[in-house]
Ligand SMILES: [Fe+2]
């Protein structure tokens with residue numbers, strides 16, 4: 001399976017479509033995703049949101065900030081590209097490979113649910129050797145679950161997990177937020 | 182309670198302060214003026230260097246110490262009118278020309294690679310000379326007539342000791358090779374010779390002797 | 392060591408990457424002009440934003456480097472001017488005090504950045520703050536730095552304090568509260584010295600106020616700070632009053648900020664059109 005990227009050339013930022021494609025290919029292999037992926041970069045905005053649509057092709061719509069080197073504006077970062085594309089693809093894989101059937105659609109996820117799922121994705125990426133800052137994701141998790149010991153314990157559990165279903169993820173997240181289901 | 186009307190010694194048995202002191206009002210004012218001048222030069226240099234040192238921890242310490250010495254200068258500035266000098270600027274002077282040369286050499290390093298030299302000048306030369314001059318003054322002035330100066334000396338000395346320790350620790354952590362030991366020692370020797378020529382912060386007699 | 396230190400010589404370790412205001416403003420991308428569907432409902436930094444924690448981390452890093460430059464600027468004012476002839480002794484003492492305060496703010500920012508999961512130097516450092524501290528007139532420096540820049544700091548800290556409060560972040564709210572107290576003091580120093588030094592020199596006062604408004608406009612970062620919800624940072628009116636701004640002055644800053652927001656949007660539209668044009672021509 002292969003990755004395609006648009007635009008092929010960038011005019012607002014100094015990104016390399018070929019590099020994005022290569023990183024995507026690598027991720028598909030590591031993650032065992034058996035479906036073509038199309039990455040569409042919106043280079044007109046410095047924001048860093050990522051949206052994914054799953055069809056016969058997985059389409060990942062990325063705002064340029066997601067692949068940007070925060071140290072060097074408008075330059076691409078390998079690490080950010082890997083981590084942010086990796087997160088999107090892991091989420092897509094969760095949805096495709098089962099166990100996440102009852103997860104709400106992306107735009108219906110609450111901020112708490114997004115934070116829990118991100119934690120689950122980034123924890124797995126970290127174990128695959130993708131460099132990530134765990135504290136950053138803990139801070140994000142705390143902002144959505146509360147700055148409490150219970151929230152921190154939930155974070156640790158999710159971060160260390162593999163093979164969770166949506167139901168299991170949601171249960172730990174709700175416990176972390178102090179509102180068990 | 183004992184009879185409150187019973188006469189008591191004005192100096193309690195544990196109060197051993199002595200009246201005689203080495204300095205009259207005029208000499209005290211002269212020294213205080215020298216101290217103020219030197220503290221000003223020190224806080225100005227520390228402030229100026231903040232932007233020139235790349236080491237983040239050093240940058241923050243210099244900013245913090247800058248204020249300590251500005252505060253000492255302020256305390257000396259306020260002491261001068263109490264010593265019959267109503268125009269504090271008149272006595273805000275270097276002890277002598279050699280002292281001016283010392284400060285010029287101290288503040289010369291600017292390049293980002295010269296943090297060792299900057300710190301050596303302050304923490305291995307200038308501040309140790311403040312400590313010695315202040316200690317000499319504190320131990321030789323009249324403990325009764327000049328108590329306000331002693332109080333300021335004690336406050337300043339506490340900062341000087343702590344800043345010296347901070348600076349010395351920064352230096353020890355920055356000096357990593359025998360060559361850097363030599364660099365530090367050479368700069369210290371150069372500045373030490375200049376302040377030797379000045380006779381110290383308050384000129385000859387800063388710590389007694391001549 | 393020379394008098395007056397150029398902004399491009401500010402010493403940093405290898406973690407930092409500095410950019411000038413000019414470079415940062417040349418970025419044709421802007422979140423402000425995205426189409427309705429793509430644009431978030433509000434840009435104001437608050438926990439309800441989907442990207443809240445990353446936006447807060449990025450702003451925190453901006454505060455961190457701003458504090459370093461504020462420290463450097465205050466330190467330079469201690470050094471650059473001859474006591475008495477160029478700057479009053481008491482003004483320099485205030486600047487030394489400010490250097491200590493800013494050093495503490497750097498310490499606080501480093502701790503907060505760690506807490507938020509940000510590495511030192513993780514974001515580019517915009518050196519615009521120190522640029523305002525390079526004036527050769529101490530009064531202009533105080534107008535540009537203490538009144539304009541530290542005024543902005545009041546707005547930023549107020550926004551961050553509210554953010555921490557709503558998010559329930561115990562450290563963020565606590566730290567911003569303390570830093571806010573210091574910044575109000577610094578702005579007041581600027582207001583007081585401006586008034587005192589230019590008391591009998593209306594020409595110099597006028598120049599200083601003009602410089603302040605130029606800096607205010609630059610520091611509105613093309614719309615980053617204004618009353619509009621489109622701006623991430625709000626205008627902290629109450630704390631500004633405490634710091635010695637008159638009602639008229641606060642209104643002026645509100646106007647300037649809104650104008651800067653509109654100008655930034657117009658600039659981004661044009662820059663994007665030009666980039667597209669250049670690209671299709673090549
Ligand atoms: Fe500050």
Ligand SMILES: [Fe+2]
Nearest residue numbers: 461541574577
């Ligand atoms: Fe400040």
